[in-house]
Amino acid sequence: MHRLYLISLGCVLFGTTSLxxxxxxxxxxxxxxxxxxxxxxxGVAPEIGGLGAMPGGRIAACFHHGQVAIYQPKDKTWxxxxxxxxxxxxxxxEDEHSILVMQRPxxxxxxxxxxxxxxxxxxxxxxxxxxxxxxxxxxxxPVRAPDGKVVVSLNLASQGDTVFKEVRGQFSDIGxxxxxxxxxxxxxxxxxxxxxxRVPFRGWVVKIDPATGAAQPWACxxxxxxGIGFDAAGNLLVDDNQGDWRGTSELFVVKQxxxxxxxxxxxxxxxxxxxxxxxxxxxxxxxxxxxxxxxFPHGHFANSPTQIMQIPSSKAWGxxxxxxxxxxxxxxxxxxVLLEEVGGVWQGATLNWIQSETLKRGVHRxxxxxxxxxxxxxxxxxxxxxxxGTITPTGKVPFDVLDMKITPKGFRFTFTEPLDETSxxxxxxxxEHYGYSYHKDYGSPQIAKDEIEVTKITLSADRKTAxxxxxxxxxxxxxxxxxxxxxADSGRLLLNPRIAYTVRRVPHAP
Amino acid sequence: MPLPRLCPGHLGLLLLLHATAWGQKAAEKTQxxxxxxxQAIKIAMRDGLRFDPPRFESKPGADVVIxxxxxxxxxQMHNFxxxxxGKRDAIVNASLLLADKGPALQFVPPGxxxxxxxxxxxxxxKDSLRLSLPKEAGVYPFVCTxxxxxxxxxxxxxxGVKMPPLKQDKNIPATAAQTFIAGAGRRPFVQRIFMPxxxxxxxxxxxxxxxxxxWDAGPCRLRYVWKGExxxxxxxxxxxxxxxxxxxxKPFWTAAPDDVVIRFGRADAPAPQVKFxxxxxxQGFPTFRYTLDGIEVKERIGVSKAGTVxxxxxxxxxxxxxxxxxxxxxxxxxxxxxxxxxxxxxxxxLHLTQEEAxxxxxxxxxxxx
Numbered sequence: 086m087h088r089l090y091l092i093s094l095g096c097v098l099f100g101t102t103s104l105x106x107x108x109x110x111x112x113x114x115x116x117x118x119x120x121x122x123x124x125x126x127x128g129v130a131p132e133i134g135g136l137g138a139m140p141g142g143r144i145a146a147c148f149h150h151g152q153v154a155i156y157q158p159k160d161k162t163w164x165x166x167x168x169x170x171x172x173x174x175x176x177x178x179e180d181e182h183s184i185l186v187m188q189r190p191x192x193x194x195x196x197x198x199x200x201x202x203x204x205x206x207x208x209x210x211x212x213x214x215x216x217x218x219x220x221x222x223x224x225x226x227p228v229r230a231p232d233g234k235v236v237v238s239l240n241l242a243s244q245g246d247t248v249f250k251e252v253r254g255q256f257s258d259i260g261x262x263x264x265x266x267x268x269x270x271x272x273x274x275x276x277x278x279x280x281x282x283r284v285p286f287r288g289w290v291v292k293i294d295p296a297t298g299a300a301q302p303w304a305c306x307x308x309x310x311x312g313i314g315f316d317a318a319g320n321l322l323v324d325d326n327q328g329d330w331r332g333t334s335e336l337f338v339v340k341q342x343x344x345x346x347x348x349x350x351x352x353x354x355x356x357x358x359x360x361x362x363x364x365x366x367x368x369x370x371x372x373x374x375x376x377x378x379x380x381f382p383h384g385h386f387a388n389s390p391t392q393i394m395q396i397p398s399s400k401a402w403g404x405x406x407x408x409x410x411x412x413x414x415x416x417x418x419x420x421x422v423l424l425e426e427v428g429g430v431w432q433g434a435t436l437n438w439i440q441s442e443t444l445k446r447g448v449h450r451x452x453x454x455x456x457x458x459x460x461x462x463x464x465x466x467x468x469x470x471x472x473x474g475t476i477t478p479t480g481k482v483p484f485d486v487l488d489m490k491i492t493p494k495g496f497r498f499t500f501t502e503p504l505d506e507t508s509x510x511x512x513x514x515x516x517e518h519y520g521y522s523y524h525k526d527y528g529s530p531q532i533a534k535d536e537i538e539v540t541k542i543t544l545s546a547d548r549k550t551a552x553x554x555x556x557x558x559x560x561x562x563x564x565x566x567x568x569x570x571x572x573a574d575s576g577r578l579l580l581n582p583r584i585a586y587t588v589r590r591v592p593h594a595p
Numbered sequence: 596m597p598l599p600r601l602c603p604g605h606l607g608l609l610l611l612l613h614a615t616a617w618g619q620k621a622a623e624k625t626q627x628x629x630x631x632x633x634q635a636i637k638i639a640m641r642d643g644l645r646f647d648p649p650r651f652e653s654k655p656g657a658d659v660v661i662x663x664x665x666x667x668x669x670x671q672m673h674n675f676x677x678x679x680x681g682k683r684d685a686i687v688n689a690s691l692l693l694a695d696k697g698p699a700l701q702f703v704p705p706g707x708x709x710x711x712x713x714x715x716x717x718x719x720x721k722d723s724l725r726l727s728l729p730k731e732a733g734v735y736p737f738v739c740t741x742x743x744x745x746x747x748x749x750x751x752x753x754x755g756v757k758m759p760p761l762k763q764d765k766n767i768p769a770t771a772a773q774t775f776i777a778g779a780g781r782r783p784f785v786q787r788i789f790m791p792x793x794x795x796x797x798x799x800x801x802x803x804x805x806x807x808x809x810w811d812a813g814p815c816r817l818r819y820v821w822k823g824e825x826x827x828x829x830x831x832x833x834x835x836x837x838x839x840x841x842x843x844x845k846p847f848w849t850a851a852p853d854d855v856v857i858r859f860g861r862a863d864a865p866a867p868q869v870k871f872x873x874x875x876x877x878q879g880f881p882t883f884r885y886t887l888d889g890i891e892v893k894e895r896i897g898v899s900k901a902g903t904v905x906x907x908x909x910x911x912x913x914x915x916x917x918x919x920x921x922x923x924x925x926x927x928x929x930x931x932x933x934x935x936x937x938x939x940x941x942x943x944x945l946h947l948t949q950e951e952a953x954x955x956x957x958x959x960x961x962x963x964x
Contacts, residue, residue: 150775150785168785169786169798170787171789189795189836190787190812203878205877206873206875206876207876208872216795216796218789220834249795252795253794446743466644466833466834467644467746468743
């Protein structure tokens with residue numbers, strides 16, 4: 086949980102806020118965004134696996150128990166479109182009569198062929214991947230790539246249980262032969278690894294041609310990749326949950342053929358040499374892997390990141406148009422990520438975008454339609470909540486970090502409004518930098534933590550930009566700034582004062 | 596979630612002492628209870644942030660031992676905090692306000708509203724609390740105060756108060772009393788879900804006349820048929836498929852484990868290569884589409900006028916005669932048997948000519964002996 090959030094909750098509960106403290110409080114996110122909710126359809130468990138916008142303005146949603154329903158904002162009614170799907174965790178609207186949905190066993194095209202508004206044809210578009218029957222093998226997506234193809238992702242299985250007697254797809258006996266999966270699980274589970282990949286393409290991101298169903302396994306090394314999306318530059322972004330081989334939750338810029346850290350899925354590489362992934366020295370894995378572009382520090386940023394989406398370039402979203410947002414299950418918020426490529430390496434920052442109790446936890450899926458952001462929530466029996474929230478910008482722009490870029494000597498921050506003239510004072514730019522271990526254990530503490538030392542601050546003439554200089558760098562550290570004392574010229578405090586930049590590489594001085 | 600690093604559980608012990616002291620205080624006013632065996636209450640912490648069972652009933656002042664075990668498989672830590680009536684929300688909020696002090700206190704806020712608290716339990720850890728329940732009859736909530744859990748993870752001790760029916764109990768989370776029958780009783784209904792004794796790409800079918808079937812989209816074949824209630828998927832949905840749905844009854848017909856329904860040409864022809872194409876629905880009845888060695892087959896599953904499960908096959912461009920597996924199942928007073936108007940039956944095989952194979956129907960009849 087966010088400490089600042091807890092303190093502010095305390096103030097609300099006990100009403101002990103002094104006038105002075107009130108002045109020091111930033112405005113709540115609700116001052117900038119009207120947060121509402123939809124009435125949900127009757128008889129449908131309201132855990133949202135996917136959201137999409139129909140061309141005519143209706144909103145499609147898929148639900149935990151397998152329904153797809155369509156919401157008409159004009160009269161606030163729902164109509165069931167399809168039923169009986171197996172844990173659908175993502176959908177993509179093709180047109181008014183066709184929706185792609187990723188359910189546990191397959192990517193399916195749902196079509197209404199007779200025009201009565203109800204799906205009558207459930208066509209298997211792609212089922213060329215394995216299912217072991219392990220409960221943790223979720224399937225996420227599809228998301229439309231700039232080339233028109235779609236991208237899905239496949240969760241690993243969990244040590245929490247074994248596999249079915251009958252599985253779909255080839256079974257990998259590497260390290261632990263299949264017969265052992267049916268012996269005493271407590272003992273065997275220790276050998277298979279916390280999260281495992283025994284059937285094809287578990288832990289992979291896969292690209293599929295929606296016209297033919299032809300699939301290309303695209304990249305591997307994932308654990309629980311719930312969030313897939315593309316940024317404005319067309320980069321494929323995938324996030325993943327803290328766990329084994331994930332010191333904290335992470336976001337990756339994914340390239341074809343890449344390996345993104347969790348070794349279990351390596352066995353499905355065509356050229357894999359048959360080694361047991363868990364026995365490959367970490368140094369060898371380091372050579373194979375592309376590290377995360379963004380770490381979401383556990384606790385204060387995200388514990389369980391979800392869908393990734395671009396903010397549309399509509400005036401309603403003000404200065405954020407074209408930026409990338411990420412959902413989060415465990416606290417009531419949506420984050421932003423700010424990415425850049427430095428010397429061929431992707432890296433960047435994350436900060437909150439909208440954090441509000443009204444939003445509720447469990448933020449899982451997004452769709453932007455008519456200047457409204459619909460937010461679908463779920464929990465799947467973990468932390469989270471249910472239903473669909475709506476976020477409508479009020480037109481008022483908060484004092485916020487608009488962008489953060491690395492420079493040879495430090496960072497360049499850009500703000501939504503001019504800074505107070507005292508903002509050049511170093512003590513306002515406090516923070517810490519630290520790393521996370523890459524190892525098979527679940528999560529990592531923050532390691533080699535140190536205060537951020539700021540040596541020089543240069544404000545631009547309009548005071549909307551600040552160049553912050555540091556004496557030295559520690560690569561592969563996240564630099565987390567806490568700018569809660571920084572003020573705008575207007576006297577406002579930052580809506581989102583914490584920002585964490587993951588430094589992989591530093592640009593050369595021009 | 597990571598396991599927070601905690602100091603050894605001195606605090607749990609302190610709280611236990613606190614609980615005992617409170618119990619004694621309550622007992623001072625009247626006669627101490629007779630030295631009877633304490634009431635044993637077992638409560639597990641399970642996946643989905645819940646106590647199982649979510650409630651128990653006891654007598655005012657009763658001596659009880661509450662045995663707790665964290666059986667949550669999702670790496671969650673839990674505790675059990677029994678509080679005064681109406682104080683659940685207050686305790687949850689107070690535990691959140693502990694902020695950085697939370698871990699040292701095992702997330703149990705100090706104060707008189709807490710009647711008893713267990714240690715913070717990592718997965719697979721146990722604790723037990725022995726205490727005298729309050730003398731005052733009432734509904735005493737218990738809750739997990741680990742941050743983020745308390746809003747959903749709670750239950751109730753009914754002390755001298757009779758428990759209402761589970762579904763009407765407002766003192767436990769609504770989810771604790773819900774059951775989900777897929778399709779909510781509608782027939783026909785198609786539900787894809789993990790099923791017992793099937794491959795993982797299973798499809799459950801609810802048919803009129805309380806008939807039900809499991810069709811497997813992996814090998815593209817019917818697995819079994821049962822009569823009675825459809826599937827109770829409550830636990831399956833709650834636990835993301837870790838628990839399989841409960842069927843209304845045992846199947847009265849089950850296919851052989853490695854059954855090959857259709858072979859082309861000869862009985863010893865290799866099993867055809869299968870590819871699932873999906874299904875269409877008409878009036879809710881599914882027609883499964885798949886290819887066998889590239890030849891498209893449609894299999895509609897419905898119910899005949901006589902009330903039997905009916906499979907209507909259509910094969911486009913049949914290359915040869917077809918052999919259909921029609922294995923019978925003995926059960927109880929007779930056996931369940933697939934019968935067809937066309938073809939010739941030879942043991943468990945129905946032989947169809949190329950012409951007959953273009954469209955044929957199998958009915959699952961119950962033959963009494």
